[in-house]
Structures are given as C-alpha cells and as structure tokens.
Amino acid sequence: MIDLRGAVVVVTGARGAIGSVIARRFAEQGAIVAGLDLAATDTGAVPIRACDVSDPEQARAAINAVVAEHGRLDVLVNNAGINVTGAVEDLDPGAWDQCFAVNTRGVFVMCQAAIATMKSQRSGRIINAASFAATIPSVGAAAYAASKAAVVQFTRVLAGELGPWNVTANCYAPGMIPSAMNGFAALPAAEQEELLDTLTLRRWGTAEEVADAVCYLASDLARYTTGTVLDVSGGKFATQRPQAAYRAVGEREEC
Ligand SMILES: NC(=O)c1ccc[n+]([C@@H]2O[C@H](COP(=O)([O-])OP(=O)(O)OC[C@H]3O[C@@H](n4cnc5c(N)ncnc54)[C@H](O)[C@@H]3O)[C@@H](O)[C@H]2O)c1
Numbered sequence: 001m002i003d004l005r006g007a008v009v010v011v012t013g014a015r016g017a018i019g020s021v022i023a024r025r026f027a028e029q030g031a032i033v034a035g036l037d038l039a040a041t042d043t044g045a046v047p048i049r050a051c052d053v054s055d056p057e058q059a060r061a062a063i064n065a066v067v068a069e070h071g072r073l074d075v076l077v078n079n080a081g082i083n084v085t086g087a088v089e090d091l092d093p094g095a096w097d098q099c100f101a102v103n104t105r106g107v108f109v110m111c112q113a114a115i116a117t118m119k120s121q122r123s124g125r126i127i128n129a130a131s132f133a134a135t136i137p138s139v140g141a142a143a144y145a146a147s148k149a150a151v152v153q154f155t156r157v158l159a160g161e162l163g164p165w166n167v168t169a170n171c172y173a174p175g176m177i178p179s180a181m182n183g184f185a186a187l188p189a190a191e192q193e194e195l196l197d198t199l200t201l202r203r204w205g206t207a208e209e210v211a212d213a214v215c216y217l218a219s220d221l222a223r224y225t226t227g228t229v230l231d232v233s234g235g236k237f238a239t240q241r242p243q244a245a246y247r248a249v250g251e252r253e254e255c
Helices: 017-028 056-070 093-121 142-165 189-196 207-218 243-251
Strands: 008-012 032-037 048-050 075-078 124-129 167-174 229-232
Touching: 008 017, 008 056, 008 093, 017 032, 017 075, 017 207, 032 056, 056 093, 075 093, 075 207, 093 124, 093 142, 093 167, 124 142, 124 207, 142 167, 167 207, 207 229
Parallel strands: 008 032, 008 075, 032 048, 075 124, 124 167, 167 229
Antiparallel strands: none
16 A cells, blocks of 8 residues: 655656656645746645756755755655757757756756755655666667666665665656657657557556656655666567567457
C-alpha cells in the first residue's frame, strides 16, 4: 500500500505536463507538496513557487523555504527539464550549455541543497527525471540525451554517497508521453506509427503512469531500491522489433 500521508515533497517543473500530474498525485495521497517552476502560481491543486533550478542560489532558497515552513523534506522530485535539438554539426554551444544547466546542473544543485536535511533525518528520497533517451537517443538529440545520461550516472554516485544515511536516489525514465516539450502528438501520422512500432505496449504513455511510478519510488514499498532507473516506457527496451508480435497476432486474426 502506498502511503504518502504527511510526507513533505518538492516537485520541480510542477507546471509541466508530467510535473503537474506528479504534484497532484502526491497531494491526492496526503503529501504536503511544494511545486517549483519558472513562474509561480497559486491557482492549481498545488501551489507553485518560482524557482529556476539552473540557478544554485534560487535552488537553495527554495529548499530552505520548504524546510523552514514544514520542518523536514522527505521527497525531492527533480522533474524540470528542457529539450534542445539540433544536429551536432549545427548545435549552438549556448543551447548545449542551457540544456545541461537545467537538466543536469539543475538536478545537481537541487540535490545539493536537500542533502543536509535528508542526512539529518536519516531518511529521504531523491527521484530524478532521466529519459529513455539516456539509453537510446534520437538523431538530433545529442545535448538532451547526453544531459539525461549524465543524470543517470550522477544519481548512481549520489545513491552511493547517501546510502549510509538511509537516503535513496533513483531515476525515473519516461518513455513517450506526448507533451509540449516533444510534440509527439503533432507529428505526421506515419511518424507517429513509426515511433509506436518501437513500443512493446504500442501506445503513448500518460503523465499519470509516470506519476504512479514516481509515487512508488517515494513510498515505503521502494525502501530497498536505490541507484536504479525505473523505466516507464511501455517496453521500449524489451525487444528489438515489438511490432513483429502485433503483426503475428494480426495474421492470426486474434485482434
Ligand atoms: N514527455 C516525455 O515523453 C518525456 C520523456 C522522457 C523524459 N521526460 C522528462 O520528464 C520531465 C518532464 O517533461 P514534460 O514532458 O512534462 O515537459 P514539460 O515541458 O511539459 O514540463 C517541463 C517543466 O519544467 C519547467 N522548467 C523548465 N526549465 C526550468 C527551470 N530552469 N527551472 C524550473 N523549471 C523549469 C517548465 O517550465 C515546465 O513546466 C523532463 O525532465 C523531461 O526531460 C519527458
């Protein structure tokens, strides 16, 4: 049973497609949730404070404010991220830096800000957004894929460093969840089919499915799991050609 009642949770990128649902899911399960994003809002289910995670001072101030208000910090979900695309030959080094500033340094500085509190509690959960792109990148995604692969290795090292304090650090790796960031749903139909053909479950994922995985990692059920990447991709990595199974089923007219 997932029980998050009373847990103090910070979710970054909490206005986004996945982050807003993660924040809401935690709140629905009784957690005290502080959302962070580039702009503040107090109109949704979860109040969101302004914090640019690429700025170490803002990151520290945001975590300190939550700890000052609630006396502890149980879960940090580093969900904020940006997508930067462009062939290596043409990629603007400034865009590369910005991608790493948010996706990788943002995770690092938020974790750094949270460590002392979690160590003093002898408990805590750090949950970082990786991506399927950290394992199997797309052409034109060098900056994004490298930034997410770095998050995976960073998280493993962090898990090692925080093990003695009973603080876990894991990644979640969403697969293909249509959002403004990736525009999957706006692609031409043939391209959508091509992408879906790479997925064992052969459908887009939902933000709710990612949020459920994040809540699991935050819960007591995952107390013996650290330094891992939880793949939430509908089986992107299960087999090379999952569409073969669909074809075989179709030929036998089973569906
Ligand atoms: N959607 C997918 O299919 C998918 C796949 C793999 C990984 N991811 C990862 O999941 C996370 C959420 O993605 P999403 O699809 O919801 O994207 P999104 O663009 O809908 O949301 C990202 C949020 O992060 C915020 N943000 C950007 N820069 C920030 C900064 N400097 N400081 C604070 N907040 C900042 C944005 O304002 C936005 O609200 C990202 O880390 C993304 O890389 C998504």
